Amino acid sequence: MKxxxxxxxxxxxxxxxxxxxxxxxxxLQQAGAAPVTEAGDAAGRTISRSVTATQAVNR
Known part of the structure; x- marks a missing residue:
């Protein structure tokens, strides 16, 4: 239940x-941005990659 x-x-x-x-x-579309979901997915992937890279450096 919410x-x-x-x-x-x-x-x-x-x-x-x-x-x-x-x-x-x-x-966002008028500003030339990708659809919201695609932009969010791309940002999520970028963040995941940077976190993974940071963890690799810290090991």
């Missing part, structure tokens, strides 16, 4: 105003 929070306090799964996410996605 905890319930007040609308607009930043803890919901989705923004209380659904157009907020659409606006953010549209802004």
């Amino acid at each position: 905890a319930r929070h007040r609308e607009g306090d930043g803890y919901g799964d989705e923004p209380s105003n659904p157009s907020t996410r659409d606006y953010a996605v549209k802004s």
